[in-house]
Amino acid sequence: MAAAVLAAAVACALLFWRGGGTEDLTAEIWIDGERTQTVSLSALRESQTRQITSNGHTLTLTLFADGAQITASDCGNQYCVQTGKITRAGQSIVCVPARVSVLLVGGGDGPDLVIG
Amino acid sequence: MNQRRLAAGLAALAVAASAAGCGTIDPDEAMESIQVFAMDTVIICSIYGENSVSAAFDIEEEVYRLEDLFTRTREDSALSAVNASAGAPVEVGAELWTLLQDARTYSDLTGGAFDITLAPVSSAWGFTEESYRVPSQQELEELLSGTGMEHLHLTANTSGEGGTVTLDPGTQIDLGGIAKGYVSDAAAAIFRDMDVPRGTVSLGGNVYVRGTRPDGEPWMVGIQDPAQPETSNACIGVLSLSDAFAVTSGSYQRYFEQDGKIYHHILDPQTGMPAQSGLVSVTVVTQEGEGTGTMCDALSTALFVMGEEQALDFWRQQGESLHFELVLVTEDDRVLVTDGLESAFTPQEGSGYTFETVS
Numbered sequence: 001m002a003a004a005v006l007a008a009a010v011a012c013a014l015l016f017w018r019g020g021g022t023e024d025l026t027a028e029i030w031i032d033g034e035r036t037q038t039v040s041l042s043a044l045r046e047s048q049t050r051q052i053t054s055n056g057h058t059l060t061l062t063l064f065a066d067g068a069q070i071t072a073s074d075c076g077n078q079y080c081v082q083t084g085k086i087t088r089a090g091q092s093i094v095c096v097p098a099r100v101s102v103l104l105v106g107g108g109d110g111p112d113l114v115i116g
Numbered sequence: 117m118n119q120r121r122l123a124a125g126l127a128a129l130a131v132a133a134s135a136a137g138c139g140t141i142d143p144d145e146a147m148e149s150i151q152v153f154a155m156d157t158v159i160i161c162s163i164y165g166e167n168s169v170s171a172a173f174d175i176e177e178e179v180y181r182l183e184d185l186f187t188r189t190r191e192d193s194a195l196s197a198v199n200a201s202a203g204a205p206v207e208v209g210a211e212l213w214t215l216l217q218d219a220r221t222y223s224d225l226t227g228g229a230f231d232i233t234l235a236p237v238s239s240a241w242g243f244t245e246e247s248y249r250v251p252s253q254q255e256l257e258e259l260l261s262g263t264g265m266e267h268l269h270l271t272a273n274t275s276g277e278g279g280t281v282t283l284d285p286g287t288q289i290d291l292g293g294i295a296k297g298y299v300s301d302a303a304a305a306i307f308r309d310m311d312v313p314r315g316t317v318s319l320g321g322n323v324y325v326r327g328t329r330p331d332g333e334p335w336m337v338g339i340q341d342p343a344q345p346e347t348s349n350a351c352i353g354v355l356s357l358s359d360a361f362a363v364t365s366g367s368y369q370r371y372f373e374q375d376g377k378i379y380h381h382i383l384d385p386q387t388g389m390p391a392q393s394g395l396v397s398v399t400v401v402t403q404e405g406e407g408t409g410t411m412c413d414a415l416s417t418a419l420f421v422m423g424e425e426q427a428l429d430f431w432r433q434q435g436e437s438l439h440f441e442l443v444l445v446t447e448d449d450r451v452l453v454t455d456g457l458e459s460a461f462t463p464q465e466g467s468g469y470t471f472e473t474v475s
Contacts, residue, residue: 035149112335114350115321
């Protein structure tokens with residue numbers, strides 16, 4: 001009985017847990033602390049470019065079937081552009097001046113998060 | 117903001133419950149994700165458990181509170197009051213006092229390789245203000261005359277809480293190399309106090325992981341490949357961690373290019389120049405404990421400055437008493453992993469690095 005309850009709990013948890021390999025590679029777009037969009041990258045047939053305007057800055061985000069990249073930004077430090085293309089779950093691109101972040105989740109056996 | 121967050125959290129719980137089709141959710145598995153922009157970085161948290169929403173509130177408030185204490189670029193911070201004192205003694209509260217003392221401890225332990233008084237030098241490079249330039253040798257020499265922990269004077273209050281800080285004229289403090297570690301310690305304390313069974317906190321190269329993943333396995337924490345993004349394979353390897361801190365300092369994290377040369381943000385306190393130590397990234401790993409997130413943050417910067425040989429000597433001398441392990445990435449594409457991490461570290465195949473275990 002206890003084992004069955006535990007198994008059910010784990011099964012439920014896996015549905016919420018987005019870091020591991022239970023779903024397709026997905027990009028989450030966060031603006032000023034709020035998750036505004038979730039895009040399934042694996043489903044993209046061709047790359048998509050979108051403009052994100054936040055906190056007085058405009059960023060160009062390109063989404064690919066295998067990752068995401070901020071290809072242009074009018075922020076002062078350009079760290080978001082220097083990050084380059086991210087391709088694995090756990091990686092993120094952050095633009096502090098624009099208060100924007102793009103996180104990758106899901107998509108196979110990637111790490112839960114990446115430091116550095 | 118908080119009400120919106122609360123509503124979003126509750127809605128997420130409701131959606132999760134119905135989507136899971138599990139009837140009732142195990143309250144320990146509810147998850148809340150938050151991002152807080154503060155302290156010149158973003159704090160990204162995943163928090164599980166029945167207290168996840170309230171723990172998220174507490175962490176957000178705590179981050180803003182600590183930002184008010186420690187941030188040099190905020191004119192109204194407690195640290196800015198010290199920096200503006202022009203040589204006069206300034207009374208500071210317990211937390212700033214503790215962090216300044218910690219900074220002194222790690223400076224002493226690393227022979228000055230960790231140095232919070234480099235603030236004017238960092239500003240001269242434009243790393244603080246994000247207006248980059250290469251300062252002249254003469255300018256650096258002048259600025260270096262006011263750096264070093266001997267220019268920071270700490271006198272404890274007799275009450276045992278807080279104390280008085282006096283800076284020599286011209287000396288300025290930046291806590292950017294240690295404050296994020298303190299914040300991760302504070303987040304870990306909230307996780308413990310709120311009985312958060314599992315979760316992760318990530319901020320500016322600092323990571324804290326609590327418990328295990330929902331599948332019962334340790335959290336998989338990738339270490340960023342320091343190579344340029346075009347050639348990067350994302351990770352050099354993955355650490356399996358539970359109840360642990362890991363902090364990476366890398367020359368690739370913040371830099372600018374001028375006249376074909378790259379200048380990164382980790383400055384050598386002896387020269388005032390970007391440290392040319394043969395390392396491109398240093399990751400310090402430790403189990404959760406009192407102040408160990410702060411320690412990892414300070415050591416990752418210091419050991420980067422010290423370079424491979426000195427960093428490994430330091431680990432051999434202090435690793436056991438301070439309970440930390442290392443992953444070093446060198447300019448010549450070697451990854452050095454100290455033996456305490458041997459079973460926790462999985463190298464990334466095909467990453468082009470040579471992996472060595474160090475004892």
